[in-house]
Amino acid sequence: MSIKIKRKNKGYSQNEVASLLGIPLRTYKRIELTEGNKRSYKHELIEAKIDALPKNSVRRNIKKETICVVGAGNVGYPLGILLAERNRVFFLDSNEEKIQNINRGVSLIDGYQLSSNTLKVKASSDLKTLNYCDSIVICLPTEYEEKIKRFNTSKIEEYISYISNNNPNATVVIKSTVPIGFTKKMAKQFANLEIIFAPEFLREDHGFEDSQYPDRLIFGVKRVNLKNKRMALVFENITNNASKTTFMSYEEAEAVKLFSNSFLAMRIAYMNEIDSFALKNNLDAEKIIKGMCQDSRIGDFYNNPSFGFGGHCFPKDTKQLSSSLKDSKLINAIVESNVSRTKTIAKQIMKKCNKDSTVGFYKVKNKNSASMDVAGLLFNKGYNVIFFEDGNEESFDIFIKKSDFIIANRIDERISKYKEKVFTRDLFLR
C-alpha cells in the first residue's frame, strides 16, 4: 500500500502529516510524489512513522461553514488557518500589514507552511465581511485596565452589537478571555444571537500545536442546542486527538479559563517563592525544588524558577480573577507574590553590581515580561540598562562588551558561553 493511501486511510491531510512528523510540507509532498519512481530509506522511514500515528478518527463529515475569525493574532490566526482546512474562512483584522500578508498567502507564523486550502484564506478590515458568515469567532484582545480593575471588553461588545443588527442568524463564538459574567450579559442584551464562550488554552508560540492537540474543549452555552452542538463539531474537526468536549454554563466556562491560568501562575509563583527563600537564606533552591517535586502528587514539571510570571495572559488573567474575587486571599496573593518576586530579583542584582555598571538584559521578549519589570526597577534606581533581543553576531558581541553584568531569565546556547557575568534563576535549563 502506498504512503499516500496509508495517510488517507489514517484520515490526515498532507499538511497535517508534515506538521506531525516535523518536516516541511514541500519535503513530505516530494516523498509521496517520488514513491512510485524509486523507493528509498526515506520512504520506509515515513511509512513507518505514518503507521505509528493514531487514526484520525475524531473527524466528522459535516457541511462546510463560512466562518469569520475576528482578530488574526496568537489565538485567531492558527485557529482560522486550521478551520480553513475544511471550511471557508475569512479573517477580519484592523492591522493592514497582517491583512496584506494573509491575502498574499504569506504565513504569519515563521516555519508554518500553508496548504492549498489555507492559501485561499482572505482577510480584510471591512465589517461587511460579518454579514455573510454562518459563524463568527471572536479572538480580540482583552487587556486588563487598572483604572476600571477589569478587562476592557469594549471591542467585543461593538462587534456583537454589529452582528446582532446585521447577521442575527450567525453563531458567535467568543474565544477571547473575558470576565466571569460577561457572556451572560451579552446573551441577555443581544438575545437574538446564539452566543458561545469557548475559552482558548494554548501556550504562547505553540498556537498550531495546541489548537490541534488540545487537552479539552470547553463550550459555555445558555442551553445545549443543535446550533452550539454543530459548532462544537466544527472545532472538534480541527483537532488531531480525541479531545474531551464539555458543555457547561457561561460562567462555569469563564471560570475554567481564569482559574486554570491563575493556577498555573500560582505554580510559577510558588516555585519562585521557594527560590526567593533559598536566595535569602543561602540555600540550594535546586535541591529543595527537586526534592519536593519527587512527590508524584506534585510532579517534576513546570517548576523552573524565573523572574516572575509574565507574557500576554498570566498577569492580566490573575488580576482579573483577583478583582472578581476580592475576598479571596489566595488569588490576591498570587498577584502580590509576583510583584515581590521582581523586587527580590532586582535587589539581588543590585547587591552584585554597583551603580556605574551597565546591566544588559538578554531576551526580554515582550513588554509584559517579568524581566522588563526588573529592568524598570533598576532603571528607576539610576542603573544603566541595555537590552538585547535578537540579532546578528556583531550586535550580540557589542551587547556582551557593553554589559558589565548580564541578566537572563532563561539560558540558551548563545548566552551560556558568558556564564561568569550572567545572573539567572534558570535552575533546570528548560
Ligand SMILES: NC(=O)c1ccc[n+]([C@@H]2O[C@H](COP(=O)([O-])OP(=O)(O)OC[C@H]3O[C@@H](n4cnc5c(N)ncnc54)[C@H](O)[C@@H]3O)[C@@H](O)[C@H]2O)c1
Ligand atoms: N496569547 C495567548 O496565548 C492566549 C491564549 C489563550 C487566550 N488568549 C486570549 O485570546 C484573546 C486574543 O489574544 P491574542 O494573544 O490572540 O491577541 P493578539 O494581540 O495576538 O491578537 C489580536 C488581534 O486582533 C486584532 N485587532 C485588535 N483590535 C481589533 C479590532 N478592533 N478589529 C479587528 N481586529 C482587531 C489585532 O490586530 C491582532 O491581530 C485575548 O483575550 C487573550 O487573553 C490568548
